């Protein structure tokens with residue numbers, strides 16, 4: 001299940017300490033937004049949760065198990081990147097299939113998961129195209145589709161809308177919110193955009209220089225910012 005507990009988590013790149021004593025509990029099914037200024041450690045925190053980076057100290061438990069002990073098949077975490085990271089030489093269908101093929105899923109299972117994801121994201125017409133034959137919004141849907149077919153317990157999104165124009169950002173934001181409502185899987189969503197955080201989150205985690213400043217619902221943070229940083233960053237009138 002998609003609950004996650006970070007305990008006294010520290011991460012440094014050589015002499016550069018990037019994350020300091022992160023303690024955070026995420027419940028199964030929550031939509032959690034990590035928000036904070038550029039360079040505060042959001043992507044690092046997401047990569048650490050995804051198991052793409054080692055940590056310096058502390059613990060990361062998923063359903064009570066240390067994620068570093070889980071095999072790739074057991075670690076049911078899927079990440080959607082800002083840059084889409086699609087394979088340019090592969091069709092959309094192949095992009096969706098690739099991760100499952102590596103995990104040795106059966107062909108019928110792969111095809112049925114692709115069909116389901118394509119239906120949810122309305123990308124059926126593009127399955128045989130290459131990424132370069134798609135618009136930015138369509139590419140981002142494929143990137144989300146690649147996460148969906150894994151049927152993860154946790155989705156991680158790293159600023160997935162930042163390469164889209166303003167209108168498409170609003171539309172895609174609504175689609176991700178709807179996806180969460182439909183499948184009710186834990187989602188952790190990183191953004192530096194306060195409006196995205198306030199409109200999408202069940203729970204917001206405000207990061208500043210590698211530390212958690214405050215955790216709460218959008219309303220909590222807006223009404224009771226714990227300090228000037230949170231108030232200023234979220235644009236509270238105080």
Ligand code: ADP
Pocket residue numbers: 013016018036037038039040041042043044045
């Ligand atoms: P954010 O996503 O909030 O903009 P990052 O997590 O990307 O922030 O970066 C946090 C800090 O860690 C920055 O100072 C960045 O330069 C540094 N950093 C990120 N990745 C690496 C890396 N692979 N090696 C060294 N320093 C890094």
Ligand code: MG
Pocket residue numbers: 042043044
């Ligand atoms: Mg980042």
